[in-house]
Amino acid sequence: MNPVPYVLSDLRSGRGTAAVVTLLIALSVAIGIGVSAQELAVRRAANAAADPFDLIVGAPGSQTQLLLSSVYLQPSAIGLVPGSVLQELTERAEVASVSPLGFGDQYAGFPIVGVAPGFATRNDRERLAAGRVFAAIDEAVVGSRVRLDIGDEFTPVHGFLEGGIGSPHGEFTYRVVGRMAPRNSPWDAAILVAIESVWFIHGMGTGHAEDGSIFDHADAVPIGPPWTAVEVPGVPAIVVEPVTIRDAYVLRSELRNRPTTTAIFPAEVLFELYALLGDVSAILAAFSLATQLLVVIAVLVVVALTQRHKRSSLAVLRALGAPRGYVLLAVWLAVAVQVVAGVLLGVGLGQIVAWVLSRVASDQTGLSIVATVSVREWRRAGLLGAAALVLAVVPAVVSYRDQVADALRR
Amino acid sequence: MTLTATDCSSSFRQPDGSTLTVLDDVNLEVEPGTRFGISGPSGSGKTTLLYVLSGILRPQRGVVRWGADELTRMGEAARDRWRLAYAGFVFQDFLLFPGMSPIGNVALPASFGAADRAGSRGRIHAQRERPRDRAAALLERVGITDRGRAVSSMSRGERQRVAIARALLSRPAVIFADEPTASLDRSSAADVGRLLVGVANEAGATLIVVTHDPDLLAQMDRVAAIEAGSLRDTVARPTGEGADR
Ligand SMILES: Nc1ncnc2c1ncn2[C@@H]1O[C@H](COP(=O)(O)OP(=O)(O)O)[C@@H](O)[C@H]1O
Numbered sequence: 001m002n003p004v005p006y007v008l009s010d011l012r013s014g015r016g017t018a019a020v021v022t023l024l025i026a027l028s029v030a031i032g033i034g035v036s037a038q039e040l041a042v043r044r045a046a047n048a049a050a051d052p053f054d055l056i057v058g059a060p061g062s063q064t065q066l067l068l069s070s071v072y073l074q075p076s077a078i079g080l081v082p083g084s085v086l087q088e089l090t091e092r093a094e095v096a097s098v099s100p101l102g103f104g105d106q107y108a109g110f111p112i113v114g115v116a117p118g119f120a121t122r123n124d125r126e127r128l129a130a131g132r133v134f135a136a137i138d139e140a141v142v143g144s145r146v147r148l149d150i151g152d153e154f155t156p157v158h159g160f161l162e163g164g165i166g167s168p169h170g171e172f173t174y175r176v177v178g179r180m181a182p183r184n185s186p187w188d189a190a191i192l193v194a195i196e197s198v199w200f201i202h203g204m205g206t207g208h209a210e211d212g213s214i215f216d217h218a219d220a221v222p223i224g225p226p227w228t229a230v231e232v233p234g235v236p237a238i239v240v241e242p243v244t245i246r247d248a249y250v251l252r253s254e255l256r257n258r259p260t261t262t263a264i265f266p267a268e269v270l271f272e273l274y275a276l277l278g279d280v281s282a283i284l285a286a287f288s289l290a291t292q293l294l295v296v297i298a299v300l301v302v303v304a305l306t307q308r309h310k311r312s313s314l315a316v317l318r319a320l321g322a323p324r325g326y327v328l329l330a331v332w333l334a335v336a337v338q339v340v341a342g343v344l345l346g347v348g349l350g351q352i353v354a355w356v357l358s359r360v361a362s363d364q365t366g367l368s369i370v371a372t373v374s375v376r377e378w379r380r381a382g383l384l385g386a387a388a389l390v391l392a393v394v395p396a397v398v399s400y401r402d403q404v405a406d407a408l409r410r
Numbered sequence: 411m412t413l414t415a416t417d418c419s420s421s422f423r424q425p426d427g428s429t430l431t432v433l434d435d436v437n438l439e440v441e442p443g444t445r446f447g448i449s450g451p452s453g454s455g456k457t458t459l460l461y462v463l464s465g466i467l468r469p470q471r472g473v474v475r476w477g478a479d480e481l482t483r484m485g486e487a488a489r490d491r492w493r494l495a496y497a498g499f500v501f502q503d504f505l506l507f508p509g510m511s512p513i514g515n516v517a518l519p520a521s522f523g524a525a526d527r528a529g530s531r532g533r534i535h536a537q538r539e540r541p542r543d544r545a546a547a548l549l550e551r552v553g554i555t556d557r558g559r560a561v562s563s564m565s566r567g568e569r570q571r572v573a574i575a576r577a578l579l580s581r582p583a584v585i586f587a588d589e590p591t592a593s594l595d596r597s598s599a600a601d602v603g604r605l606l607v608g609v610a611n612e613a614g615a616t617l618i619v620v621t622h623d624p625d626l627l628a629q630m631d632r633v634a635a636i637e638a639g640s641l642r643d644t645v646a647r648p649t650g651e652g653a654d655r
């Protein structure tokens with residue numbers, strides 16, 4: 001008993017329908033895979049981007065907003081941490097290094113962030129791709145995706161928006177002296193400058209003791225900690241690298257409970273964020289499940305419709321002496337071929353869908369989102385395929401039980 | 411193999427709930443190698459009789475016997491095997507498979523594969539010939555020379571020739587044909603009719619043909635008409651008179 005020749009001819013003569021069924025199955029698999037692979041990839045990328053930020057200190061308020069504006073450079077209005085906290089942290093024994101984050105200006109859509117010089121190299125743990133770290137208040141280090149070259153000069157614009165609804169800051173210009181290696185985070189589009197320059201441009205001094213008219217003597221302004229001015233300006237956020245993990249917890253619980261500060265571990269906030277987003281991801285999963293269900297129904301309808309046409313063909317087989325088992329196997333195999341082809345095609349298609357989604361999401365977030373089809377997705381596709389193969393038994397059994405004489409009359 | 415049908419009755423439940431008796435105590439005996447024609451008005455039960463005689467349909471009452479094989483006592487699987495081993499079928503509308511080449515269509519019954527389990531009865535595999543080779547030879551016999559052509563591009567007459575070749579694959583002892591020329595124009599009907607009778611003679615097979623075609627009926631050894639559920643012989647020629655044997 002070998003129904004393969006019949007199955008092949010059956011698929012060939014109904015190739016339009018077979019193609020539709022296969023594509024529908026592929027689509028269903030691809031949607032499921034694309035969505036689930038993408039979700040995983042986004043989390044992985046978001047976690048990776050948060051990695052260099054051990055402890056972030058900000059003004060009391062939304063922890064999520066603090067996370068978004070510091071780790072992911074999302075523009076938002078957050079309060080300022082008093083400069084005295086910055087001074088204090090610089091001196092604490094539990095702190096290995098500290099850098100303020102001063103947002104607010106941009107150039108050509110690239111946010112300018114005032115930091116301590118050590119921040120650009122994560123305190124010499126990372127090398128710059130080119131050039132050197134800024135050493136004066138009119139020097140800048142650019143992220144890997146910033147369209148400025150070493151030696152270029154630019155004037156900062158107040159405000160986050162591209163094109164700048166804000167006004168240019170007088171004649172103050174920065175000169176690019178270094179470029180960072182890719183960090184696969186929104187920081188690749190950032191311009192790092194000395195925090196002192198940000199304070200200075202906004203008329204808040206430099207944070208160091210010898211204030212004065214330093215515009216003509218940019219070299220004269222000290223860069224980086226300690227900030228010795230009596231009144232160090234406030235900053236939106238402070239990135240702290242604690243000495244030990246224990247120190248990290250000590251600092252967090254202490255700073256979290258002060259009236260002027262809060263402190264977060266980014267990974268912890270992300271975790272809470274995901275839990276919050278759990279609803280969204282459940283909706284997404286439900287949506288993709290519903291789509292898959294619709295596709296399955298569509299496939300069943302197509303199969304049921306064509307089965308009526310096939311009924312008389314199958315009856316001819318029986319009249320010619322084919323046993324019932326042959327008909328059963330022929331019907332099941334025909335569906336199985338389409339299912340297996342659809343699942344394989346769907347996994348490939350899902351890979352492409354995930355890849356496209358990743359590119360779009362990467363471009364929009366600056367994160368390095370790489371969605372790959374993992375064992376999890378293969379297992380899902382395999383399960384769907386297996387379910388379809390089990391379902392295919394239904395038309396097979398219907399054909400098996402069909403009365404030949406009735407069917408021959410169509 | 412002599413066909414003996416005794417007191418065969420077949421009825422159908424109609425959509426309105428009533429019962430329609432199509433065959434009413436039909437009795438029939440057909441000697442091996444006979445060319446037997448069945449005629450009768452549309453809806454009189456000719457096709458039903460053919461299905462009963464070939465084991466496709468089990469009559470509610472009566473006995474159908476081919477030689478020692480009593481079809482009416484066999485289960486469905488055994489009747490399938492019997493058809494595969496002993497019977498060929500030709501339909502009015504050819505019922506070929508458009509996705510297959512002519513050779514594929516003719517060789518198809520060899521893929522059913524249950525005939526060899528019938529042991530000594532197995533006919534397809536009894537010969538050491540490969541099914542596709544035999545299919546090619548049969549196509550040549552029925553006058554299909556261009557075997558590469560798609561079935562769908564063939565004329566109706568050519569398609570029925572392919573169907574006749576398919577019916578011959580298993581070297582059947584009996585060939586059933588249900589209005590084999592009714593869908594053809596007059597000249598190809600005449601050709602196909604002659605071919606069918608010719609190949610049945612060559613094979614020494616019994617030929618049971620339902621038809622209204624006078625040319626075809628004229629080539630039969632016996633003709634019976636079905637009317638009001640019973641079969642009545644109308645013509646009985648001495649063997650050999652109807653056509654060359
Ligand atoms: N499976 C069936 N169910 C109900 N009625 C049937 C069935 N098969 C045949 N009939 C009826 O039996 C009668 C004889 O049918 P058939 O044998 O096809 O006649 P013929 O071949 O002589 O035209 C018709 O009236 C037909 O409608």
Ligand SMILES: [Mg+2]
Nearest residue numbers: 456457458588
């Ligand atoms: Mg009929």
